[in-house]
């Protein structure tokens with residue numbers, strides 16, 4: 634841990650990506666064996682494909698939702714939640730992930746900027762609700778009763794991520810920005826570090842390997858999230874105990 638964290642840190646923004654859930658058994662996107670290996674994401678995760686081949690898209694997310702039931706939070710999720718619950722300052726957790734492992738590890742405020750596997754939306758009545766474990770085009774919406782327009786509450790490529798106004802307010806006011814387990818290739822999330830830097834935050838990256846934006850961080854810890862994340866946050870907690 635470098636001394637620059639000696640100074641009082643009061644407001645922290647944390648961004649997580651698929652790498653934080655990898656050791657829970659959930660595939661990342663761009664590593665070997667990743668979800669996008671052998672696929673063009675634009676052939677799955679767009680509104681156009683949802684309209685033209687709804688059952689294929691629903692099936693892709695049904696299987697990811699089902700896989701999630703067999704996964705547990707790992708020490709990274711637990712370390713983040715412990716930090717959130719014990720740090721005296723303000724912590725804002727943003728995740729690109731659509732899994733619920735942060736919540737199941739005890740994190741209460743989590744902003745899922747790319748949506749969540751655990752919820753679904755009806756494009757007839759616009760109702761957002763808990764996702765039915767497995768649903769198809771023919772599944773009737775529990776709210777309006779119509780079939781054919783249920784979709785996972787996932788932000789597809791080309792759609793606007795959730796909570797951006799709140800995210801930028803939090804990043805602008807952060808003393809410390811910590812990015813964990815993301816390749817830094819998908820915007821706007823990949824641009825958060827530049828925004829944090831421009832607004833005076835110390836920027837720390839924890840990732841298995843260099844990301845596309847490693848050069849923008851004040852310090853980058855290379856290693857497995859389940860090793861580096863607990864180490865980082867326990868040390869930060871110690872240094873900022875009043």
Ligand code: APR
Pocket residue numbers: 649650651652653655656661662663664667674729730747813814815816817818819839840841842843844856857858859
């Ligand atoms: N510990 C730390 N980092 C890891 C680990 C691990 N155990 N395993 C993988 N990583 C790192 C990889 O090195 C990679 O840099 O996590 C990163 C995962 O990158 P991606 O697979 O691209 O996932 P992510 O950055 O979250 O993708 C962003 O892209 O397709 C969209 O919506 C999707 O939210 C996703 C977004």
